[in-house]
Amino acid sequence: MIKPINLTLMHSQKLKEQVLEFIKYHDVKPITKESYRRILLRYVEYVEHLTEPPIRDDVKQYRDTLIKDHSANTVQKYIVVVRLFYAWLYAEGKGDNIAINIKGPRIENTFKRESLSEKQARQLLEYAKKESSKGIIEYRNFTMIALMISTGFRTIEIERADVSDIHFIGDSHVLYVMGKGRDEKDSYNKLSPLVYKLIETYLMMRSDEHKPLFINHGSTYKEIRLKTRSISKIVKKYLLGINIDSKKFTAHSLRHTAATLAMEKGADLYSAQHMLRHKNTNTTKIYLHKINRRKEKYEEIIGDDLLKGLT
Template identity: 40%
Template sequence: MKNLEILSKNQVVVTASGITDNLYNEFISFIDAKPKTIATYTRALRQFFAFLKNHGITHPKREDVIAFREELLLRNKPTTVQNYIVTVRLFFRWLEQMGIYKNIADKIKSPTISKAHKKDYLTSKQVKAILEHIASDTTEQGIRDYAIFAVMVVGGLRTIEIARSNISDVRNVGDNTVLFIQGKGRDEKTDYIKLPFFVERAVRRYLKLRNGESNEPLFVSTSNNNLGQRLTTRSISGIIKSRLKEAGYNSEMLTAHSLRHTAGTLNLLNGGSLEETQQLLRHSNINTTMIYLHHMERAKNMSEERIANVIF
């Protein structure tokens, strides 16, 4: 078997040193993905071809893809390895469809990913304590951070959904004030979360202090370097993490995404149905929402206490 090559009039060659622009562009055009996905595919393919080059492999076989997976697992999270292997499988499937190379990656398994949440959630008492701590900061930054925390923990928002929000997205639906959001994988702001009285009041207080225009971002930076600019997802994650630490909740298991888990858990604990929680968190598959239910059922299992009572 020869080096990877297109069996066509162009004879565009792909060697262990990398993918030619022509072949890469053809593949990207085929998958028709969003920029973020394309960036992931690019990283994955660069890693794969670097692996081939480092090991002197010019005509990869199935066992080489498996070895690539095992090497990735030594220094990457299972979720990262899963994304990379999925990309390699897709790439070789396309190569075979185009008559370029045999699909040597067919049915190669990705690492098993636990369905349990990777981050903890907060109890209602903990949320109240953190909000009280943030409220003690009466600066513009403190008022902004209180509003961000309140919106995220009540609406179960992701950092990207907060980052994309504009002042004009705060609107009315029926007798409710809502925030229209551009959800994960969406191109438009078709979903919304309700802003209960206390949450809306926090947002209005911040907007009144800031006196922003309707077309401006909902939340902006207060730092000298980026004053008035839209907050990035990284900035929002940093804000939440800092506020958690300041309130005494310094744990690697508590992050901005924990607020989303908190919203789902508290809704179920306080009478919300599985379907309502699915709608709140905007899960396309209810099995994703079921993870919250399974976690709660285990937490309610009193087996350890029963055993301890018998022994001690």
């Protein structure tokens, strides 16, 4: 007896082959190729239950499904890649462009994470300092948090940092980093003398060859480069240690804190942009808007004036 053809499996397999061909075709960085692969294979998983090849409405439904569980930024990224894929299919004569003009959700021009106040930043460092006496892991954490909150480095930049990236320029120690979307460690931030001293002490406590700046000291992954996920968990743990328990405060909040404090202490827009390695000043301007918004007290003034003598 002849087995019936599994059309669902056929469509899914063909789509997977086209995804791999699409990735191979594009001349982009390996990290971008991996991102394309992950996003598109997830899309294939969504449509592989269909008995017919996906149509435009299926792409829209996929977008709406993503919106339920993901941030607007993530959904936008996924839909952009799906659009690129179908545009390529059409250009190569391999299929219809069923995703043309399908839009992702609206992205608000603001940050999802909050910055710490100067008082909170000080509390965090005091807590990390207190914990640092327990051992090398806690001293590493103190050093790392002090570095992040004073320079605004991203978690990925902390992960990629090597000891050999520290140099002495002019009268300052600096740390070169590979920024977001970069191929080389071509920009640096200055290290305060106190932060540099922490790094020096941490390195002296170690017994490895000192390649990665921050490493894992646990028994399972000993001396392996500390990854972004671990960095984020460490910062979150220390935030909880000072009773800050909110989704709005994460490891990325330390970057926002560095930027906000720099501008509050007199850094102009372009200095802050350089410190954060933003390509566009509009991104840096968001910090300025948030600082100004914190200073505004119009609602309080109006409320007090209107309710005077009534409460």
